[in-house]
Each structure stands twice: as structure tokens, then as C-alpha cells.
Amino acid sequence: MTDTPLIEAKGLTRHYGSRIGCTDVSFDLFEGEVLAIVGESGSGKSTLLKLLANEIEPTRGTVLYRLRDGAVRDLARLSEPERRLLARTDWGFVRQDARDGLRMGVSAGANVGERLMALGGRHYGRIRGTAADWLGRVEIDGGRIDDTPKTFSGGMRQRLQIARNLVTHPRLVFMDEPTSGLDVSVQARLLDLIRGLVADLGLAVVIVTHDLAVARLLSHRIMVMKDGRVVEAGLTDQVLDDPADAYTQLLVSSVLAA
Numbered sequence: 001m002t003d004t005p006l007i008e009a010k011g012l013t014r015h016y017g018s019r020i021g022c023t024d025v026s027f028d029l030f031e032g033e034v035l036a037i038v039g040e041s042g043s044g045k046s047t048l049l050k051l052l053a054n055e056i057e058p059t060r061g062t063v064l065y066r067l068r069d070g071a072v073r074d075l076a077r078l079s080e081p082e083r084r085l086l087a088r089t090d091w092g093f094v095r096q097d098a099r100d101g102l103r104m105g106v107s108a109g110a111n112v113g114e115r116l117m118a119l120g121g122r123h124y125g126r127i128r129g130t131a132a133d134w135l136g137r138v139e140i141d142g143g144r145i146d147d148t149p150k151t152f153s154g155g156m157r158q159r160l161q162i163a164r165n166l167v168t169h170p171r172l173v174f175m176d177e178p179t180s181g182l183d184v185s186v187q188a189r190l191l192d193l194i195r196g197l198v199a200d201l202g203l204a205v206v207i208v209t210h211d212l213a214v215a216r217l218l219s220h221r222i223m224v225m226k227d228g229r230v231v232e233a234g235l236t237d238q239v240l241d242d243p244a245d246a247y248t249q250l251l252v253s254s255v256l257a258a
């Protein structure tokens, strides 16, 4: 552990032509910390996540990232190979739609093993063994290892995405609405699994969700966004139990009333 943040976002702003994606977002994220970004549709959550994951470029502002060797780098100044290596080794990205995060036409085992091969793994037996182990960790029956995700339920697909992302032991995982669109009971099981793995592996996570219950269950800290801006940020329990901002109050009370 170190006092230097893993991520330091400063004045992050992204415009899409004349439309504002997000404006002037600054925060630190430390190793092992889970940060939830919440807010209504169109508030800029996904834009912010893509900026942090270096998938789109900021109009203004910077993201500093601390590498494993302790060096702090501006993401905008990484070379393309450095960027790719980071995405493969240090980061994971669990997408809302599993079809964007998995290869639907190849087996579950290959979906997990592929990430190891990308890191230079060549021993087929060992890769398959590790993939089988990870399928077990995300509660997918080992008998399904040769099946493609096309034959999986929504919950299984999300669990497979998680295995694919975590097999390389990233330090930071981005999650974009990982449980939305699933049945409530399936959601609860998935959240439980995510919570366990995040704690076991000491992962830092930035999770985008419109569901305050998900934020409550998983995150240490929360940022509430509205119209591209952060209107409130702090410890999750504190913000949700005693929101200071009028919009957060509305958000919290609308959930309680639902």
C-alpha cells in the first residue's frame, strides 16, 4: 500500500460537439477502493468511465495512473503498446452487455484462457486448468467449459465476463452496470459474488450504476452525477444516509418511495 492514489483524475471534461458528456470531474482512487458513480440516465457516468479506461480522449483534464512499478503516468501520454499492455494486464472491464465483453462464438474456457495467452501463456493444459479453476470461482459448472456463451443465461454470461477479466489478476476493474437487466435473484447472487471477489483480491473498482442499492452494497465511496457534473461525493453510507445535495436527496428519497 502507498499513499499515492492509483488514479488521480483532474478536471476531466469531455464534450461531444456542443453536447456535454462530463465536466470538470476530479477525484482520487486508492488501491483496493470501490468507487460507485451514480446518477440518472445521461448524467455522464459512462463517459467518465470511458475516460478513466482510456477509451475516449478528454477535451480537457488529465488522468494520472500509478503503474505497478510505482511510476505515475499521464494516460494521454502513453504509447499505443503501453496502453494495450495496461488494458490487458492491469485493468479489467465488465460491460453491461456481455456480448460486448465476451467472444460469443468461442467456448467459455477459451474466453478465459485467451487473456492468459495474450500475456504469453503457452502451455495448453495449464491454461485450461486455470480457466476451469476460474469457472469454478464464478460458480459456472465445469461441464460447461466447452460451451459457448451463446448457450448461457444472462447471469452466467456476466459471471463468465468476470472470470475473463479477473484471470490475469488486474489491479483495477471498471464495471458498467454489471447487474442491470437481470432478474432480482440473479442480480443478488452476482452482487454477492462480485463483493466476495473484490474483497479477496483487494481490487480497486470503478462501478457505474443507476441503482443505489448496488452502490450501497459494493462501494466504499460514491460520486453522484447530474448533467455531467459531480454534485456530491463521499463515503457511500454517509452520502446515502445523509445526503447534502438537493438532487442526491431526491435520488435517495425516490428509491425509498419506490
Ligand SMILES: Nc1ncnc2c1ncn2[C@@H]1O[C@H](COP(=O)(O)OP(=O)(O)OP(=O)(O)O)[C@@H](O)[C@H]1O
Binding pocket: 016, 019, 020, 021, 022, 039, 040, 041, 042, 043, 044, 045, 046, 047, 048, 210
Ligand atoms: N458518442 C456520443 N456522441 C454524442 N453524445 C454523446 C455520446 N455519448 C454520450 N453522449 C452524451 O453525453 C451525455 C452523457 O452521456 P453518458 O452516456 O455518459 O451518460 P450516462 O449517465 O452513462 O447515461 P446512461 O445511464 O443512460 O448510460 C448525454 O447527453 C449523451 O447524450
